[in-house]
Amino acid sequence: xxxxxxxxxxxxxxxxxxxxxxxxxxxxxxxxxxxxxxxxxxxxxxxxxxxxxxxxxxxxxxxxxxxxxxxxxxxxxxxxxxxxxxxxxxxxxxxxxxxxxxxxxxxxxxxxxxxxxxxxxxxxxxxxxxxxxxxxxxxxxxxxxxxxxxxxxxxxxxxxxxxxxxxxxxxxxxxxxxxxxxxxxxxxxxxxxxxxxxxxxxxxxxxxxxxxxxxxxxxxxxxxxxxxxxxxxxxxx
Ligand code: UDP
Numbered sequence: 267x268x269x270x271x272x273x274x275x276x277x278x279x280x281x282x283x284x285x286x287x288x289x290x291x292x293x294x295x296x297x298x299x300x301x302x303x304x305x306x307x308x309x310x311x312x313x314x315x316x317x318x319x320x321x322x323x324x325x326x327x328x329x330x331x332x333x334x335x336x337x338x339x340x341x342x343x344x345x346x347x348x349x350x351x352x353x354x355x356x357x358x359x360x361x362x363x364x365x366x367x368x369x370x371x372x373x374x375x376x377x378x379x380x381x382x383x384x385x386x387x388x389x390x391x392x393x394x395x396x397x398x399x400x401x402x403x404x405x406x407x408x409x410x411x412x413x414x415x416x417x418x419x420x421x422x423x424x425x426x427x428x429x430x431x432x433x434x435x436x437x438x439x440x441x442x443x444x445x446x447x448x449x450x451x452x453x454x455x456x457x458x459x460x461x462x463x464x465x466x467x468x469x470x471x472x473x474x475x476x477x478x479x480x481x482x483x484x485x486x487x488x489x490x491x492x493x494x495x496x497x498x499x500x501x502x503x
Contacts, residue, residue, distance in 0.1 A: 271493035274313040274387060276419040277304070278410040281322035283481050284348055285427060291322060292351050301355035303487045304392060308361055312491050313387040315417055316394045317410040320399070322345030326402065328406060338402030342369060345406060349396035357368065364389040368400030380416050387417065407465035415472040419493070423473055423490055425481035430498035431460050446495070449503025460500060475501040 279300065286293030308314055311457055321363055326338035342351065350366045356363045364386045365375035376382065386393045398409040409422075414422050429444070430434060431453075436442040445452075450470035455458050460466065479486050481496030489496055 270310050270490065270491050272312060272420045274315075274412050274417065274425050275297075275491060276315045276317055276414040276417070277423045277425060277487065278317045278407065279425050279481070281319035281344065281348055281353075282404070283427065284318075285322035293452070294351075296354075297351050297355045297361060299463050299484065300351065301359055301361070303484065304356060305359045305361050307394055307487050307491055308339055308390065310488070310491070311390075313376065313390075314348075314392045315383065315387065316352065316412055317396060317406055317413055318345055318348045318396060319363070319406040320348060320398075323347060325491050330501060335402040336459055338404075342397040342400070342402075345398055345405065346371065346375070346396045349394045353394055362389075363394060364391050364415070365394045365396050368395070368397040369395075378397050383413075384417055386475050404425045405465060408462040408468060411461070411465045411468035411472075415468065417468050419474065422469065422476045423487065424476050425487070426478055427480065427482055429480035429483075429496065431458055431478050431500070433458075445498050448498060448500045450500060450501060453500055460498075466500075470502075473502060475499055 272372045284292050286296040320341050323344035324340050328339040329337035353365050366378040366383055367375045368378050368379050370377045383393050395413050398406045410422050431445050432442040434442045450466055453466050477490055477497050480491050
């Protein structure tokens with residue numbers, strides 16, 4: 267039987283993924299399915315740090331006529347809502363978890379403390395990193411890169427609705443070609459919509475590979491941690 271190739275990962279789940287087919291909010295069928303998958307992977311002994319987005323509820327950059335910093339604070343709060351939904355679904359399945367927020371809200375979650383996060387991971391708890399980086403003008407992709415660097419994760423698993431990175435939007439162009447492998451500079455220079463440039467640069471500087479894969483197919487998270495060649499890997503060229 268094949269075994270896992272990654273011992274510690276950061277799994278980034280966008281808010282959009284949690285909305286399923288809905289345009290807004292949380293689809294609990296999706297949350298439950300993701301929780302089932304995370305449980306399977308955690309039961310294999312993989313340490314999982316989860317970074318969750320908030321775009322299904324609020325995106326700071328899309329707010330019109332608002333102070334951007336305030337709008338981004340709202341976005342970070344949205345990620346906390348999603349984090350609590352995922353925590354609940356995981357704990358219902360018997361998976362021990364901790365939510366750690368980058369902005370303190372001690373009544374509902376722990377503040378982010380790196381050493382404590384690592385300790386939780388070592389004890390088999392899934393740590394859900396919420397409130398992004400805690401700073402406006404950043405994204406949860408950047409939060410994923412930052413946390414991955416801080417906790418020494420071997421890889422970022424970037425769960426998407428498409429099965430990898432294409433040269434153009436595969437939903438709009440039938441002749442779009444999927445990349446198996448890319449360098450960070452390819453992503454930056456070609457303007458490929460993998461992650462924003464801040465997040466990509468952080469991964470490049472810290473040599474953290476990113477695997478972009480399709481979350482809508484059940485079992486894919488497990489396939490990725492077992493080294494199956496699905497999706498697109500972004501790494502040093
Ligand atoms: N956000 C922020 N700083 C961060 C992370 C997120 O201000 O470090 C805000 C920002 O407004 C963003 C929103 O939170 O639009 C939701 O995060 P993101 O857009 O990354 O979520 P996703 O697209 O992954 O669902």
